[in-house]
Amino acid sequence: MSTESPRRAGRPRKAILSRDRITEHALSLVSQDGYDALTMQQLARSLGVSPSALYNHVDSKQDLLQWIQELVMAQVDTSAFGKLEIHEALIQWATSYRNVFALHIPLIPVIAVLPVSDSPRTIAMYEHVAETLRGRGLADAAVIPTIVALESFIFGSAMDTGAPHDIFDTSNHREATPHFTQAVAAQRATGVNTSDDSFERGLRALVTGLLASRDLT
C-alpha cells in the first residue's frame, strides 16, 4: 500500500531549488529588467516558490550577488594571454572585462570589496595576468599594483558606460565655461561614443606606461 507511494518518510522529495537554478533565474531577471528587479520576492516568484524558501539555499542577498559575480566573471575573455603579444593581450582582456561589467554595473561595488579567495574564477584570471606580467620581466612587487591599477580603470570605465549621453550638456552655463563648452562640442562633432573613446585612450596610455616602468628586471 504505502510502498507504492513515491513520497513517504525516509524518502524525501527532491528539492525544487538549488544554487544553479537560483543563480540562473536571478541572471535571467537581471538581463530582462535590470538589477532593480532583482529582489528576493521577485526571484522567488520567478521560481514559483515563497521568498523564505530561498534562505534554505542562500545565506543572504549579498551571497547571491557573489554567485552571480562568479558567473559574470567567467564571461571575461582571457584567451589572449600566451597567444598575443603582452600589450595586445592586456588590451584585449581589459576590453572584454570592461564590456562584460558594463552590463553588470551594480555588481562592481560588490566585487570591489570581495576577497578574491571567495571567487575561484577571479583567482584564475589573476593568475593568467600575473604570469604574463612576470614573464615580461616585471618585478614581483610591481605585479599586484599593476593589476589593481588596470582593474580600477576597468571598473571606473564600466561605470561610465551607464552615464546618460547628454551628461556634458552645459547649455545653461556656456559663457562661464568657454574651454569646456568648446571641448564638448568638438568631441560631439567626431560622432564617436565618449565612453568608448575615453576607455581606448586611457587603456593604451595605461598599458604602455605600466609596462614601461623601471620595475622591469
Next chain:
Amino acid sequence: MSTESPRRAGRPRKAILSRDRITEHALSLVSQDGYDALTMQQLARSLGVSPSALYNHVDSKQDLLQWIQELVMAQVDTSAFGKLEIHEALIQWATSYRNVFALHIPLIPVIAVLPVSDSPRTIAMYEHVAETLRGRGLADAAVIPTIVALESFIFGSAMDTGAPHDIFDTSNHREATPHFTQAVAAQRATGVNTSDDSFERGLRALVTGLLASRDLT
C-alpha cells in the same frame, strides 16, 4: 492684544529646515557612522523633525545625495592648475579628487550618472582641466575623453580604497596559482599600501600617456 503675539496669521513662523541645515546634518551623520546611517528617518531625528517634514525641502533622497555631492566636490583641490607644470598639476588634482571620494564611496555611482549641468562645482572643475589641456595644445576633440579617462581611473581607485587589506589572501589555493601567490607575497613584503601604490603607478602612466598622445597640435 493679538498684535503682541509673535505668531499669528500672516506672520508665518520661521522654517526650521533649509537646504543648508539638512545637508550639513546629513554630512555629519555620514562622517560619524557612514552612508548606511544616512536614512531619511535618522536624518529627521538628527534634525529633531518628523521624516515627512524633509519632503517640504527635498524632492527625494537622490536629490539629497546630489546636494551632498556638491559639497564634497568643493573639497577637491584645483589650486595646482596654472601654478604647477601640467603633469604635476594633473597629478595633484587627481590625487586630491581620489582622496576626497575615498571617504564618500557610495556617492560615486550617483555622480557617474549625474548630468554635470546639475553640479556647478563640477563644471567649474572641468573648466579648469579643459583650459589646462587646451593650453598644452591637446586637440579639442581629445579633451573630454582625456578627462573622462582620468575620472574613470580616479573613481575606480577611490572604490578600491574600500577593499579589505587581506583581499588577496589565497592561502587556500596556493598551489594552483604560483605566480599570483608570489606576486602577492612580494608586494606585501614592501610594506606599502596596495591601493596607494596602484593609484600612483597608474596615475603616472595615465597622465604621461594621455599627454604624449598624437593629438597634440
Next chain:
DNA sequence: ACCTGAACACCGTTCAAGT
C-alpha cells in the same frame, strides 16, 4: 509655508509549523 502623524508599498530576513 511648513510641520505632524498615520499610512502605503515595498525591502531583506526570521521562524514556527507543516511534510
Next chain:
DNA sequence: ACCTGAACACCGTTCAAGT
C-alpha cells in the same frame, strides 16, 4: 531536508490634517 505563511524591523515616500 525543504517548503509555507505569518511576522518583524526596517526602507523611502505620500497625504490629510493642523498652525
